[in-house]
Each structure stands twice: as C-alpha cells, then as structure tokens.
Amino acid sequence: MSSQRKVFFVSDRTGITAEVLGHSLLTQFEGIAFKRTTLPFIDSVEKAQAVAQQLADFCLESETRPIVFSTMVDGAIRNALRQRNNALHLDFFEKFIDPLEQELGMMSSHTMGKSHAIDDNDEYKTRIDAVNFTMNSDDGASTKHYDEADVILVGVSRSGKTPTCLYLALHYGIKAANYPLVPEDFDSEKLPNRLQPYRQKLFGLTIHPERLQQIRRERKPDSRYAALDNCKFELAEAESLMRRERIPFLDTTHKSVEELASTIIHSAGLTRRLF
Amino acid sequence: MSSQRKVFFVSDRTGITAEVLGHSLLTQFEGIAFKRTTLPFIDSVEKAQAVAQQLADFCLESETRPIVFSTMVDGAIRNALRQRNNALHLDFFEKFIDPLEQELGMMSSHTMGKSHAIDDNDEYKTRIDAVNFTMNSDDGASTKHYDEADVILVGVSRSGKTPTCLYLALHYGIKAANYPLVPEDFDSEKLPNRLQPYRQKLFGLTIHPERLQQIRRERKPDSRYAALDNCKFELAEAESLMRRERIPFLDTTHKSVEELASTIIHSAGLTRRLF
Structure with missing residues (x-):
C-alpha cells in the first residue's frame, strides 16, 4: 500500500x-x-x-x-x-x-546566481587540470604522470575506480589516477613495479563477487572475465595484495560515488582543492 | 576591512x-x-x-x-x-x-546514510554507462556511437565541453558526447559531415575571446592556438556556424559546470536518467 x-x-x-x-x-x-x-x-x-x-x-x-x-x-x-x-x-x-x-551583523546581498559562479580563474584551472589529468591517466592508460597524482586508486576491473576518480576531479579538484589490478599482477606476489614508487598514494577499492559478476556480465556476457569463480579469485588476490602491502581499501558494493569520494578524501587525508 | x-x-x-x-x-x-x-x-x-x-x-x-x-x-x-x-x-x-x-502523516525513519545509497543496480548501470560513453566519445575521439548519444556538445577547443559532458554523465546519467569545432570545419561553411545526421542532438558552447586566450595560453603559451586574434576568429566562425545551423548555444564564461549542465538539460529538453 x-x-x-x-x-x-x-x-x-x-x-x-x-x-x-x-x-x-x-x-x-x-x-x-x-x-x-x-x-x-x-x-x-x-x-x-x-x-x-x-x-x-x-x-x-x-x-x-x-x-x-x-x-x-x-x-x-x-x-x-x-x-x-x-x-x-x-x-x-x-x-x-x-x-x-x-x-x-550584516544584510545578505540577496543576489541571485552567486552560489555556483566561477569567475575565479584559479578555480576553473584547478578543476580542468584535475579532470584532464584523470582522463589521461584512466585505467592505467599512462603511468608516466603518477608523480603528479594526489591519489591512485587500485582495484580489479569494474570495481568502481573510474567514476570515483572523475568525481574526485570534478568536485574536489583532486588529481586521481587509477590502476587496474589484472591477474598478471597477482603472479609475482608483490606490488606491480609501476606502482612501487607511489606506495603512499595508493588507495584500494573492492566489491562483493556477486555484484562484480553482475556488472561484468552486462559488459561481457558468458565470458571467463565475468564468471563468478574468476571474480572471486581476482577479488581474493587483490584484497590479499592490498592487505599485504598495507594499502587502505574500501568496499564499493553499497556505496554511492559521492560517498566513495568523500570517504577516500577523509581516510587518505587528501586536501580538497575546490570547495 | x-x-x-x-x-x-x-x-x-x-x-x-x-x-x-x-x-x-x-x-x-x-x-x-x-x-x-x-x-x-x-x-x-x-x-x-x-x-x-x-x-x-x-x-x-x-x-x-x-x-x-x-x-x-x-x-x-x-x-x-x-x-x-x-x-x-x-x-x-x-x-x-x-x-x-x-x-x-508518518514518522521519518531517522536512518543515517540513506541519502546517497545506490543499492539499485539500474542506477549504477545508468551512471556507469553514461560515464563510459562520455569518456569514449570525448573530444571527437569517436563519432561512431553518436546514435546512442543523448546530446552532442559542439564548440571550439577549450570552450568547456569536457567537464560539462562529464558532469551530465556522472550526475544525470546523460550520454553526452562532444565534438570540437576546428578551423577546418569553418572552411566548408556548412555543418561538418559527421554531425549532419545528428543535427537534433547538437548543443553549442561558446566563451569570451579573452577568457579563451587565457585558458589556451596556460596550455600552449606563445602559440598561434592561444593568440587573441585566432581565438576571436575561431569563436566568431563557430558562433556564426551555430547561428546559421540553428544550434542553440550558451556562453560558458561566467558559468560553473553545475549551471552549464543544468541549463543544457533545461534548454535542450533532455530527460535526466538519475536523480
């Protein structure tokens, strides 16, 4: 009713x-x-x-x-x-x-349209720089700019890295890169070489296997990639790598992108560049 | 004081x-x-x-x-x-x-953490689909998916297309592509061929020449690209093309990305897919 x-x-x-x-x-x-x-x-x-x-x-x-x-x-x-x-x-x-x-002790200006105005060039530049950075270093596309990153999100494919990075960039002006952990990264039992110099910037995302299966199925139905046992395997390996390397991580299953971004800023002690 | x-x-x-x-x-x-x-x-x-x-x-x-x-x-x-x-x-x-x-006529649930929870799979999928679409069709990278686009933003380089598209995708689940108008597009004095089939989906962005010069200078100082007379030329051509082709357009100079996104939804009559 x-x-x-x-x-x-x-x-x-x-x-x-x-x-x-x-x-x-x-x-x-x-x-x-x-x-x-x-x-x-x-x-x-x-x-x-x-x-x-x-x-x-x-x-x-x-x-x-x-x-x-x-x-x-x-x-x-x-x-x-x-x-x-x-x-x-x-x-x-x-x-x-x-x-x-x-x-x-003053009257408000009663001016409309103030709330979101960005005449400020610094603010514009901060946001666009962060967005460009994030788009250029999405999905491990390029690791050469990791020096510049404020944070590097790691996690298996489809664990929620991309939208979270974009949210961090658009709303907070944070340069957020992401690096997908793939099965080959688990063979060596150590942190992938390319991430080694940036250990302090890493933050992990994980997700429930059933949810991951559901998301991956929509992308590639009937694939090994989306099979539940493979999702379980990748997630167990990724979580064990993050624990071993002491990378803080977060379960994205029941969290919105706003909550993820806000929690990461808080937990990782990041400084937001936009208000 | x-x-x-x-x-x-x-x-x-x-x-x-x-x-x-x-x-x-x-x-x-x-x-x-x-x-x-x-x-x-x-x-x-x-x-x-x-x-x-x-x-x-x-x-x-x-x-x-x-x-x-x-x-x-x-x-x-x-x-x-x-x-x-x-x-x-x-x-x-x-x-x-x-x-x-x-x-x-009821008590509120007084439950914390409801405001942004997205357990709903449809909501997740809508957002991620829009974000992926937008990233894959950024900067005219690929026009082959324009059939799927809800809106295609056009405008000269650095007029504000990318952050606006990302905001539309992340917040409203709208599949927003963008197509940069470059000097070659102005030679023919007609709508670029690749845009012709999608006339109804086009929405333009423009910007003051001085502001554009400032933004482009930070990217490529001392370039022809950033020279004020070139910015003026490109903007005049782009605006004249948009007027001629009856593409609605918006000046981004004094607007925030939130305002741009909201105005485009309103003016173009787009249906938001996320609340």
Missing part, C-alpha cells in the same frame, strides 16, 4: 541545492513514491506567478497537495510562488538567512 | 548536503572570508561529543564563535553536538523533518 506524492524543486538558479537537500530529506520517508519535477531559473515575479498557477492547477486535480522545496533568494519572488496555491512550501534560504544575518 | 569567520560542516554521513546548502547561503554574505572545515561521518554520540569539545576549544581561542551547518538525522547525536559549546548551530534536517512528518 504505497502512496505517491508530487514534489517540486523550484529555484532562481539551477535548482541543484534544492534537489540535494530535498532528496536527502525525502529518503527519510520510506514507502512513499515521490514524483519529482525541477523548475530552475524562476528568477522573476512573473515566472514565479506562472509556477504558482501550475501548483494551483495541480492542487485541484490531485488528492494530495504538492510539496515544494525551494531556494529563492528574493523575498518578492518567494512570496509570488506562494500566492493562490495550497502547496506545502519549504524554502531552504528563508529559514537560515535570518539567523545568519543576525550572527554576521 | 574584511573579517574572517570559521565554518564547520558536520554530518553523520559525507557532509555533501551540508556543504552544498551552507555554501549557497554563505555566498550571500560578501566581504567575509569563511574558513571551512568538513567533519563527515559523525555518527555516534561519542564522536559528536568530541566535535563539541573541538568547538568549545575554538570558542575559547577565537573572538567570534564558529558557525556550524549540520545534517544530523539522529536527535541524540544532534544534541550532543550542541553541548558545552557556544557555536551557532544550524541543522538542515531539524528544521524540515517536522513539517514533512506532519504533511506525510
């Missing part, structure tokens, strides 16, 4: 902030299916009035009223959004701007 | 939600330098007490009290964080969980 509720994320800018916090809150309510719509760039009273009308129409047609998560800097636009409709309005700015104004 | 304030982001999970909303709020206060520290995975009363002590120590040493943005699901942990210190505490969950519980 699951019910359904309509949710709107409304913002004078991209709506990303409203989505992130709104999503976190909604995951606390299980058994309800939330149907989500994002309405970005609602940056004038007129546009807000149009959304308010849309909400009013929705209230008429539906048994339950919609829930609106918003981040509107301008009070007049925020008010316009609330006129003529009975939606539940939760604005994330409204609740927190007041105590911050008091605390900081 | 700029002042400085210390800010902590504290969370029982990664702290990303607290950072995103806190950062948005702080950008509304200009002229204050905020020194930020994120303390993730504060998921027990004991850990919260240790942070509370850290905050108390900070209060003693500093003229102004710290500002704490938190997302703590558990009330007891939240309380522990507030004991024995005089910081300004703003918890994003606290303020919104109550009205949502009332609205939805």
